[in-house]
Amino acid sequence: MKPLSIPELTDHPALDIALDTVKRNKQALVFCNTRRSAESTAEKLARKIDSKSDDLEKLADEILNVLSSPTKQCRRLAYCIRKGMAFHHAGLASKQRKLVEDNFRNGRIKVIASTPTLAFGLNLPAFRAVIKDLKRYGGRWGLQYIPALEYHQMAGRAGRPDFNDTHGEAICIASTEKEAEDIVEKFINAPPENIYSKLAVEPVLRTYCLSLAATGFAHSKKELVDFFEKTFYGYQFQDMNAIESILDKMLNYLEEWEFIRQSKKDDFVSANSLGDDKIEVTKLGERVAQLYLDPFTAHQIITALRRATQKTATELSYLQLACSTLELRPLPSVRVKETDFIEAELNESSSLLIAFEPSVFEPEYDEFLKSMKLAIALESWMEEKTENEILEEFNIAPGELHLKRNLCDWILYAGEELAALLNFRDIIKNIRKTRFRLDKGVKEELIPLARLKNVGRVRARKLYRNGIKDIGDIKKADMTKLTQLLGEKTALNLKKQIGEDIEKVSKGKRKGQLGLGKY
DNA sequence: GGACGGTGAAACTTCAGGTTGCCTC
DNA sequence: GAAGTTTCACCGTCC
Structure with a gap:
């Protein structure tokens, strides 16, 4: 050529x-x-x-x-x-x-x-x-x-x-x-690199151990070993003794975290038997498996929830907890000029945090700062900062913000479920509120309005600024005003949602919608 | 003389990607 | 390691 x-x-x-x-x-x-x-x-x-x-x-x-x-x-x-x-x-x-x-x-x-x-x-x-x-x-x-x-x-x-x-x-x-x-x-001229089994990573391995046991696929360590032997991971790893000792470690963690119980047979009865070490999954373990959660994350959440019952946890506490899990990684990096304000915020709200907090000298501190940064960014989303402000202030782009919000919601949902199982009633309420505000990106005062269908942060704020602050106000508000604010279709729709079916406002009189900036 | 604006070089900073759950507030 | 961004010194212009 x-x-x-x-x-x-x-x-x-x-x-x-x-x-x-x-x-x-x-x-x-x-x-x-x-x-x-x-x-x-x-x-x-x-x-x-x-x-x-x-x-x-x-x-x-x-x-x-x-x-x-x-x-x-x-x-x-x-x-x-x-x-x-x-x-x-x-x-x-x-x-x-x-x-x-x-x-x-x-x-x-x-x-x-x-x-x-x-x-x-x-x-x-x-x-x-x-x-x-x-x-x-x-x-x-x-x-x-x-x-x-x-x-x-x-x-x-x-x-x-x-x-x-x-x-x-x-x-x-x-x-x-x-x-x-x-x-x-x-x-x-080079061939592609070898592909390695994803099972070889601890978070995945422990998730599968628990879910195999929870679904009744494996009832003992022996059955687990048998299973992994037949997988690509087993094929690649080959050394089943090594796999067995890794599984041992995983199972011990799962037991320590109260997701399973292992009933050991007397060691001297059969020296070589993996044999009859029965694995029994606890209620908590079952739920963790259903939630597709890494057991370590679940343990982290449960520990934090226990702490939350003993102090005042705020929305930032729950956000930071979610941001500190492995599922949220990779976390957005902390820029040099951001370190100061994040640490300042940390000083202020350190007593509220419920997740593990490493000291400045520990290697985990960097990730901890990042989790704090993301939590603050998500909180400012809930405080109705715009996507542009979040991009400028935190260098987190809209697509990424969306992704992190979803992940955070998933983790918080899991937290809610675990709190329910542990009977932490007050906590459930707070997590729900956090999730709702995170989803809609609204301050607390807008919650009643944002609950309505077709009302997000923008419309809710517009209504609120014009004196319509809850369902009662929408009931009282006349159609002309609502139409002026939201357009005819949405206004009718809102009235319908609160149980009023109103005929269309007189045609031909419709004014343009009022811009948010002016009100 | 001082405020202001433009310019270019030096110093500093930052760096890819994406699936899972539920119906309830 | 390299590209992009910020900072800073320097110079000229205007009031």
């Missing part, structure tokens, strides 16, 4: 290649190693494009209005979209992600600069897959080459047989001859 000659229009070859693809009226995916880089790549490309189209203008507006108040990320994406460029990563709101994907498929968007999200799972082929970075930051090891498997995933996006492409091009960028040789050797 003859070498491509591509004009140098920008400061990076990956961008030049992407622009060249657009010139040929084809599509490209540019894979970047960070979200920031994906965004700036798309923006730089957009700056080089001067075409315009009505379709893209419309799409950009749609992208901009996905959230009730657009974030700077929304504005940036909308700017790119206007030029037929886009970025894609987990920080996008899910609707925006879908819009980007769909409009790449239908050809309106020409280039997507993305993190590896697009390479996994999504079927989004393009004529060219440009892999801008083959290295990624790997904690204390600095920049490291990505796995060959990941390279294959990304390169595999090149070529669209469904669109009669006869070939596709996967392009890596090297800055020296030596690097080019490295890339060929490490990625293009």
Whole structure:
């Protein structure tokens, strides 16, 4: 194949290649190693494009209005979209992600600069897959080459047989001859890495131990060992003695946490028998298994709930508990300039916290600070801060906020269930309230309004500011005012929800809805 | 003389991804 | 390790 000659229009070859693809009226995916880089790549490309189209203008507006108040990320994406460029990563709101994907498929968007999200799972082929970075930051090891498997995933996006492409091009960028040789050797000619069983990780192993016992699949340690022997994990591990001792450790934890009871047979009766160590699952253990919860997390929650019965726990206490579980990881990082205010907040509310709190000198302290940061961010969501404010203040993008809110809700739901089983009635009430406010993103005063269908944080606040503060006020409010605030359909709907079926207000008189800003 | 604004270099900071549960407030 | 962001010194202009 003859070498491509591509004009140098920008400061990076990956961008030049992407622009060249657009010139040929084809599509490209540019894979970047960070979200920031994906965004700036798309923006730089957009700056080089001067075409315009009505379709893209419309799409950009749609992208901009996905959230009730657009974030700077929304504005940036909308700017790119206007030029037929886009970025894609987990920080996008899910609707925006879908819009980007769909409009790449239908050809309106020409280039997507993305993190590896697009390479996994999504079927989004393009004529060219440009892999801008083959290295990624790997904690204390600095920049490291990505796995060959990941390279294959990304390169595999090149070529669209469904669109009669006869070939596709996967392009890596090297800055020296030596690097080019490295890339060929490490990625293009290299087989993918071995796959290891996920069971080999302790959290997964202990979850399965408990759930196998809880579902009656295994009644003794022997049956557990038999089961794992037949799995891919057993096949890979081979050494069943080692597995047995790992299982021993897991079972001891489960027993210590009161999820199972092990009835041991006299040791000297049968020296070699794993034999008759019966496993009995407690009520608590059964519920933990049903909740698909890592037993360690469950134990962590239960310990914290016990503490909560003995002191005043606030919503922040429950949020921070949820944020300190493994399920919420990876946690958003704490920036240097944030450390001070998080520690200040910590000083203030330390007595309220119910989860384990390491000292400054322990290695867990970093993660603890992060959990505190996320908890504060979620709390400010409940205090009605907008997505943009949270992005600016905490550097947590809308998509990520949404994901963390869901995870947090799941953990808190589990906490609620466990509290019910343990008969901690007061706690249940508080967790429910926390979950509700977290779901809706409202202050306490808006709870009665936000309970109504079709009323979220925006409408509830609008009503409240106009003196309508609860169901009683909605009953009293006249339709004209409600219509003015929320529009006719929603107003009628609200009245219906509280048991009043009102005929439509006189037609033709309808004024525009009142903007939130003015009231 | 001082406030202000623009510029560029140096110093500093940050870094990918995503499934599970329930109906009740 | 590299790209992006912030900070800061420096200079010119204006009032």
